[in-house]
Amino acid sequence: MDARTVGDLVDVVGSPPLRLHTAPAGPAVPVTEVLLYDAHAPLPDAPGALLLAVGVRAAAAGPLVRAAAGAGMAGIVVRGTDGPAGEAEAYGTALLTIDEDAAWHHVHLMLASAIGTRSAHGTGLGDLFALADAIAAATGGATAVEDPRQRILAYSTVPGQPVDEDRRQGILGLQVPGSVDNSAQVRSVFAADGPVRLPALTAGDLPRLAVAVRAGGETLGSVWVIDSGTLAPDAEQTLARGASTAALLLLRARAAQELARHQNTDLVRRLLNGSADASAAAHRLGWDAVRVAAFVPASAASVPDAERTSLRLLDVVRLQCEVRYGRHACALLDGVVYALLPAPGEHGGPPAPQHRRTAHQRHRQLAEDIVRRAERSLRVPVRAALGETADLGGVADSRADADMVLRLLHDALPVAAVDEVRPQVTLLRLAEVMSERRELRTGAWHRVLAADAEHGTDHARTLVSWFDAGCDVAGAARLLSVHPNTCRYRLKQVGRQLGIDLGDPDERLVLWLQLRTLAGLGGNAGAAEAGPAQGPGTPVSGVRG
Structure with missing residues (x-):
């Protein structure tokens, strides 16, 4: 090494x-x-x-x-x-x-x-195999190292040592076969202060010599030696010493795993904020194109212990990404859980439409599955948003897409990708730009709202309904539940009293945008109440329709 x-x-x-x-x-x-x-x-x-x-x-x-x-x-x-x-x-x-x-x-x-962390097996557990061989050679019995859940972490390969069917099945599945008797023996080992001799469970099995592996009062696992009747006289002392060494190796492996998780999380954070080197990240992750998925508890501010809920959501997302992709690239930032979903073959050239649809469906299905599982686990509604596919240099842009989509989600639409709500996202971004620029905030829409507030008229609702109906008076009247002549009269009053030329297409376009984005009217929201201009970062009412 x-x-x-x-x-x-x-x-x-x-x-x-x-x-x-x-x-x-x-x-x-x-x-x-x-x-x-x-x-x-x-x-x-x-x-x-x-x-x-x-x-x-x-x-x-x-x-x-x-x-x-x-x-x-x-x-x-x-x-x-x-x-x-x-x-x-x-x-x-x-x-x-x-x-x-x-x-x-x-x-x-x-x-x-x-x-x-540089071990032969690349997992931080490589030295456990060497330890298992050493214990097997010194005690005279085939050896296995298990974690507290009876998963086999390492096993000896000394030739000629007798084994039984339990041993063979356990190594094949890297999991001790489950049974009431097996569980009872494990409990007795964990309850003992030193090595324990255990009888064979069935006629075809062999006895065991086992010891718990502990560090600072915490049980890290156990070491098991098959007793075929030829164990060395000092096998118990050898096993106890081996357990001490196993504790050190398991602690080191845990530290290595924590370090790897820390490094991975740090890399994801830097990709999300645009400060990571894309080529180095691609080499480390093994992905050249990804899509950012964002997950957040609905109404997070009202969720009891919101921080703990977010951390539990992060665990759910990590687990599901590991199950699906064999690894995860997740991070919790500002109460939002972000995950990078690999999109092989989607970047570096226009993909075939069917491949694009397949990738979109795969990512959306994963997001929906995570939302369902998280809601069952956390007992709160969860929202999920998917950004655009990008290379690793464009992760920050994909995150911005996902953040925008999150602001548009609601009970009837808990999961969405940016392409599915592109018009609403565009209006939301327009609202931010227009709110920040004085010259884009000024215009006839102020006169419309002021007249409604002063005289109790419905000019704003009428105009938005007329625009939503494609400038068709009959269609606008249906949206407003009034007679077409009433709608026609109101539109004439807008021109006469407020000096707005509704025959000018440019005037109509600008007025519609300002009423839709700055006043928060739109999407059949002729029935919505006009409100003040909304600042950046505030969802615009009406854009969901």
Whole structure:
């Protein structure tokens, strides 16, 4: 297994929280371990180690840099930005920095995990197989390591050791066959303080010697050895020592998985805000085109414990994406759960229409499935929005699409893709632009609303209904539930009293847009009440129709 280098650690952990301040010997210096500085203990000789300067101010870390260099260490990590760069350069030691508010235990966990994640099996569990072989060789019985749910994490491959059908079936499915007797034996192992000898469950099975794997009072799993009658005399002591080693390996594997999740979440966050390098992200994710899906509890502000609900929703989305794609790329931002859904073959050239439809249906079906599952689990309504397909450089745009769609969803439309509500999205964006620009906010629509407010007329409702009916008086009258002559009279009054030329198509277009977007009227909402202009970020009433 190749050692990590200083440059590797910066790339893997990311910035923030870790930054390389100076590296006199270059970033390719290997790092073998990470140590926490203890002011009350002598600094050990640790060639290749990275020292975390806990309790030492960055400006006062010069002597510690000299001591670390004397101990052969690869570098030192200080908190803050004003570290002793001069001493680091002089003594040839790498100097790395973390933010002032970074927790040392979190930095230690990430660095230790990054150094220990290169395993033969690529999952952080590779060394468990070597441990299982070592225990099997020392005890004389085939060995398996399980997690608390009886999933088999590793198993020995020492030739010639007897096995039974339970062992064979468990390895084939990486899961111990379920039975009442098996579960009872597991409970007895977890309740014991040391190794337990267990009888065979059936005539064709063999006895077992088993021990729980614990760390700090937490049960991490168990180790099982088949007892064919030829176990070594010290098998119990060997198994107990093996359980201690298994605990360390399982904790390291957990840290590696947490680090991978942290790195993945950080990458997704940077893709969503447009700050990630698209080519590097494509290499890491293995995807060249994606669609952003956004999920949020309906009326999140009124949901009790909204933060916890959002986190539970994130878990549901992660699980369903892992089931569907074998991995997930999800993040929780500002109360919204975002997921990147891979869209192979959809970008880098116009896809065939049937492929585009198939991808759209696949993503929409997943979103609907997640909404159903989340509503059952959380007991609150959930909304889901799908943005446009984009390459990884356009994820921020796809997110913007999804955010817009979320604002249009309601009880009758809990899930939608941007293409399904494109006109409403366009009007919503127009409303934002027009609200922000003075010259687009001014116009005849103010006179219409002012006249209605002052005289109790229905000019605004009449105009919007007339526009919605394609400028057909009879159609507008039906929408308003009035006689066509009444509608015709009102339109004439708009021209005479307010000086609006309804015969001018440009005048009609601008007036319709302003009443529809700024006043919030439209979509058969001749019956809606005119309201004040709405600011950016506020849903425009009427655009859903």
